[in-house]
Amino acid sequence: MSQPKPYYNIVKNEAAKEATIYIYGAIGGIDWDTYETINTASKFTQEFNDVEKDADTIHIRINSPGGAVFEGQAIYNAIFASKKKIITYNDGICASMAALILLSGDEIHAFKNSLLMIHNSSSYYWGNKKEVEEQLLAAEKIDKALGTAIEDRLGITAEEVEKDYLNYKDNWFTTDEAEALGFYDHIIQKEKAQVPEDIMQLKPKDMVSKYAAMTFTIPKTKSKITNTMSKPNSFPNLVAVLGATLATTDKGSYINDEQKEAIDNRIAADALAIQTANSAKEKAEQDLQAEKDSRQQAIDAEKANTTAALKAMRTAATAAGVENIAENATMEDINTALTAQIAVLNKKPGASHTSGAAEDKDTEGEFDYVDFESSIYSQIKK
Known part of the structure; x- marks a missing residue:
């Protein structure tokens, strides 16, 4: 019994908290030796969910002629529903x-060719006329x-999709046409995709058969780790800023792109907060100085009044x-x-010493030096 060729492979990069999934082959199918389904979505989605637990970014590189609709729909939905960053690549033919x-990716990349x-x-289709008609109606719903997926990606209506893409033709697009x-979202330069030369002349069935027989070079080992940073988890302040534990290897800790962005955002927010605080501090100091100046002016005015009163x-x-x-x-x-x-002064005679006293020109100043209230004059007859 022949062993079916795997149609995907997963390569993890634990150091970068990333993973790459290579879908290089036909999706779904039958092992004609055992009549069992192969290349199913169930195994793919299970392993994809495991990848999501550790990877923040998942790269999905595709070089496939397609295959079974229901298997492919399940794969599309699993990828589309992921909360992680998904980048898909057309490595040759999609x-x-x-x-x-x-089209399930958040970003879609392709090679020039x-x-x-x-x-x-x-x-x-098989069966009687009514059964075939029902199967045709089901096919229409499958197409809708x-x-x-095309509606979501291009932002067009179902009618436009039916007119330009699901129009019962094989609609081929070069990279330039698809990008337009x-x-x-991005065209990969320099490298070349793996595309069979006669691919556009093949019928879909023959295309799937050709891909099933092809051998693709799919990486099966983890990428080398070149991290040489300090000991794992030795940055408590950085961990506090990120709100998450740093990813680590046996050689040290590192931060991924999302964490870098989080740090940049935190730095920008702190810089703005410091600028705002400094502005508030300067205003508070100006207000305090104005209050001090106002109070000093009041004190100086009061001192001036007191000095004038004392002088008077x-x-x-x-x-x-x-x-x-x-x-x-x-x-x-x-x-x-x-x-x-x-x-x-009020005890001395004379109008000049008591208010309201009658003026006495004859005696004015004559007896100023005498205190007639003294006891020695008390016996003098008046």
Whole structure:
């Protein structure tokens, strides 16, 4: 019994948290020695889910003539539903179901000499007239389901898909044509894709048979790790910024592209936060200085008023006859001395010393030096 050729292989790069899946062969089919289905979606999707657990970016390189619709639909949906970054590549030819699997990627790359072929589903029909008619109706629904992948990629209607791509023809597109239509995001330069020279002359059935017999070089070993960074997980601050543990190898830790972007975004956010904080600090300092200046002006004005009042009080006290006022005398000291002086002056006769007293020109100043209230004059008859 012959062993069926594998139609895909998975190569993991644990250091970069990436994986590459090579779909190089017909999708689905029958092992005519055992009559068992081969190249099924169930095994692919199971291994694809395992890859998703460890890889942040998954590269899917396709060189396939297509194959079974239902197997291919399951593969397309598994890839399309992935939350990881998916990059698909047309490594030679993506025809029929393989073309639709190609459209499951977030980014689609192709070589300059890659070929893309899209057409309707095909099948064998048997049974009576009514049974065949029912199978034809099912084929129409299958085509509509397949067309949704083209609708999503190109942003066109189901009617446009039916007119230009599922029009019961084998629609071949060169890389330039496919890129112009919007199928490709990036064209790979220099390298050459593996494309059989007579591929466009073959019928789909013959194309699948040819690919099934071909031997492709599919990498089966992990890419070499050249990381020479420090010990694993030795960057706690970086881990805190990323919110995730760094990927590691036996030689050290590393960050992938998404983590690099996260760091750049964090640095930009921190720079903006620092700039905002500095602006707020400068404004707060300006407001504080303005408040200090305002308060100092109020204090200076109050001091000026106090000094003027003290000077006026000192002038009044000097005019009243208060002598020997100390240079550092306070307002209270001067007021006390002035009050005492006024009391003394009010005891002396003469209108010049008491407010409201009648003017006496004859005696003015004559007895100023006599204190008639003294006890020695109390016995003098008036």
